[in-house]
Amino acid sequence: MIEIEHLTKAYYDQVVLNDITATISRGGVTSIIGPNGAGKSTLLSVISRLLAADNGRVTVNGMDIATTPGEQMATCLSVLRQENRFTSRLTVEELVGFGRYPYTKGRLNDDDRKRIADALAFLNLTEFKDRFLDELSGGQRQRAYVAMVLCQDTEYVLLDEPLNNLDMKHAVAMMKQIRRAADELGKTIVLVIHDINFASAYSDYIIAMRKGQIVYNGKPEEVMVSSVLESIFDTQVEIEQVRNQRIAVYYR
Known part of the structure; x- marks a missing residue:
């Protein structure tokens, strides 16, 4: 599990994470929601380990992320950043192969190649494996990053x-x-x-943040109710989305 203890992060005089404590259980999908500026991406x-906390502690399966060697953490935890740019011209297969670097340091063996092929197949990218990233649509490119x-x-x-720049279908x-x-x-x-x-249709758990703090943490049916949403968001725009959740449920 991921255990977060009294986590604090500030930029100059702006507190972004304010004494956060939470536990994320093993298995399933946990979504972090909240208005812009709530601290969601900073927490992630x-x-x-893309950012260092000012105070507090995070452990993953008991390993302190601040003191555990990077190579060891890279075999336990992986991350897809919001912005991903590669200066080199890479094929989809080459990009996905970067996911094996913590194990191979660039020297791929037959097992690595099989895992690359499996990841491509899982994300329905096999037919695109020899294409360059700049030849893909936004949705295909995002799938390639997830495959990596x-x-x-x-x-x-x-x-x-992960849904950045994707239309409803993608x-x-x-x-x-x-x-x-997850399943x-x-x-x-x-x-x-x-x-x-x-979040309501595909998650097992939801963490709701506001002004640098976790204000709710529970199952979708516990968080996705009007009284809770109204205390999280400043406007009615986001709240209206959950009233139309049949769209995502239908597609699922």
Whole structure:
């Protein structure tokens, strides 16, 4: 499990994470929701060691992320950042192969190649494996990045806004693949997501944040109710989404 203890992070005089304590259980899909500026991506970045906390502690299966060697953590926890840019011109297969780096340091063996092929097949990318990333649509490219993370073969997978730049059709397809990864591959998936509709339809647990704090943490049916949502969001726009959750449920 992921245990977060009294986590604090600030930028100059702006507190972004304010004494956060929470536990994320093993298995399933946990979505982190909340308005812009709530601290969602910062929390995920601290858990994944992309950012250092000012105070507090995070452990993953008992390993302190601040003191555990990077190579060891990379075989337990993987992360997909919100923004991903590669300066080199890579094929889809080459990109996915980067997921094996913690194990091979670039020297792929037959087992690695099989895992790359399996990740490509899982995300329905086999036919695109020889294409360059800049030749793909936004949805195909996003699937390639997720395939790279899954190819790393870690128990914990952190995804920051995996639905970015995806239309409804491709967003639904992505959430189905994320759900499959949890159910069929046994991954513990934690994602930051803005669409509370998708969070309600595909998550096992939801962490709701506001102003740098966790204000609710529970199952979708406990969080996705009007009284709770009204205390999380400042406007009615996001709240209206959950009233139309039959859309995502239908596609699921």
